[in-house]
Amino acid sequence: MVQELLTPREMARADQLAVASGVPSLTLMENAGQAIAFEVVSHLPLQPVLVLCGPGNNGGDGFVAARLLEERGWPVRVALLGEKADLKGDAALVARRWTGPIEQARPEICMDFGVIVDGLFGAGLSRDVDGLAAEIVRAANNSAAEIVAIDVPSGVDGATGQIRGVAMEAAFTVTFFRCKPGHLLQPGAALCGKVLLADIGIPDAVIDEIEPLAFENERLLWTLPRRRVDDHKFSSGHCLVISGDALHTGAARLSALGAARIGAGLVTLGGARDALLVHAAHLTAIMLAECDRPDDLRPLLDRRKINAIVIGPAAGVSEDTRQLVLEALASEASIVLDADAISTFAQEPDALFAAIKARKNPNVVLTPHHGEFSRLFGEIAGCKLDRAQAAAKRSGAVVLYKGADTVIARPDGYVAINGSGSPNLATAGSGDVLAGMIGGLMAQGMNAFDGACAAAYIHGLAGRRYGKPGLIADDLPGILPDILFELSI
Structure with a gap:
């Protein structure tokens, strides 16, 4: 199948169309968290995990992943950038399903983990990462942990691949439905590590309504000439x-x-x-x-x-x-x-x-x-x-x-x-x-x-x-x- 690339705005439209077709938004978030947990378990040995959650849906995906990793026997700690009371919608619902403590995200918390799941910010980042968030990103990068990014590494613009202030350096990135231009455009592409694409239940038919113009260049996009016998x-x-x-x-x-x-x-x-x-x-x-x-x-x-x-x-x-x-x-x-x-x-x-x-x-x-x-x-x-x-x-x-x-x-x-x-x-x-x-x-x-x-x-x-x-x-x-x-x- 030819792989379309969706900008963050087009991806938001895909989510909306999926919900309009009957797929609950909470199901999409649960499926995203399940995909993250699956890839962590599949690629890395059992070890302590820190899940960094941001204030939006990217953080909601992180809460789901934390819950499912803990259910699989992984030692998990969750740190939130912001206050739990400020979470909204599906992110607030899945945060309540996490029964463990929620710590305040801070730079020093990033030490002594084998894995850090980066759920701070998603592909549609609207401003540069600065202040406390930037300090946390730098601390995570300076730690010995393998960083697993949700959607894109925090600080990478999903539409352009540009670095918004500072960005996570991921070992691998789990994204959903379709890759984003920022997964392939430099310098952000170099920070994504291996990009793993997960199906979270968005129907492929929504692509027909979005009509994207960008594609990943791969062999299904074109057909090479073939020599005939004559x-x-x-x-x-x-x-x-x-x-x-x-x-x-x-x-x-x-x-x-x-x-x-x-x-x-x-x-x-x-x-x-x-x-x-x-x-x-x-x-x-x-x-x-x-x-x-x-x-x-x-x-x-x-x-x-x-x-x-x-x-x-x-x-x-x-x-x-x-x-x-x-x-x-x-x-x-x-x-x-x-x-x-x-x-x-x-x-x-x-x-x-x-x-x-x-x-x-x-x-x-x-x-x-x-x-x-x-x-x-x-x-x-x-x-x-x-x-x-x-x-x-x-x-x-x-x-x-x-x-x-x-x-x-x-x-x-x-x-x-x-x-x-x-x-x-x-x-x-x-x-x-x-x-x-x-x-x-x-x-x-x-x-x-x-x-x-x-x-x-x-x-x-x-x-x-x-x-x-x-x-x-x-x-x-x-x-x-x-x-x-x-x-x-």
Whole structure:
């Protein structure tokens, strides 16, 4: 099942729709507490537990978890931020069902526990954590306890992944019905630990009424091209990668290998003759073609029946690169614009966006990292998800906003957040391979959004598959066949 991501506001709507359909809100809270207790018992050995409860429903979930853990024989203490008399609704009801003492939450109480269940604040945090609450969070983080967060670690904004003042550092997080963007967006994602998703009785049908725009990028979101028994190299597409000059050939070569390994039937490197001589010393399966000036591009596309183009890796920030991009956009091929192809339009972004929007073929992907994004789009308010959505709408292209929390956005607002990444990928040339992979998938017929999503996901898996420090970009193309085989099973 494709995994939608719900903002805290959308999650509140899901709760309301579930109650309207006949599921009591108290049942939802009891089920949430049961899920927390189950995951604690399943993942951790029996040991003293402190349950920190806040003044809202997150604290109510904590009271239920405390009661159920105690029933299972765990030594449990409960500490409340605030007064029991101030609790309202279901939280007040479940607090009364807890028969043990309720202590005042304070920093020093966090010592000498093996587990701390964090029920202070939920995903919809409306202000920064400060004062006594911040001191408690810091004390919990400084303790030796494993922290189990309810919904999100307290202090993490569930919509944006931003830290509101200070935040818990969880070993794992138990969330409900659907994950939130903040589980995948940095820096909050790094504080969630392993995210465990629990069914608490909200009907899946409520998603149809909410109509979320955000999704977790995973293999059910897109379908990879499959070779038929009668396929041949021409039916699997032809991807052209534009090279830099003779002293800057490596990046384009990495892109070309990424396109070939992801399954494009033919891959050609185009560039000046001196650059092609360098490529010729390194490559066998990749073809070479002279493309020294922008005027050379259109005849090359027609002659070789090229249906996808990658421009940018070490292409140079120059007028020639600018004209090559505009010439490519005037063609019917699918386009990936990376690195220098993005930066070369920093002073005139609207010229690029107009050329993209004028195309008959809508399949254009921009792949900026943060610096390139800022150069092209300027400073856009909001979290990374908001910025990617705004950039896609403005440009008319699919925007793959790279990073540990890569976001892929369509111009209509539909967006995916990639969670497959690995810190191993933080190495020069990794993004060049990714650009080639996107081009190779679009050459095989995938649309821009699906191709970008699939490439980002597989690229992340490749970083994980290497599994140790020392990965360089040259390693990535060779890892792709095994991953593609596993995804096809």
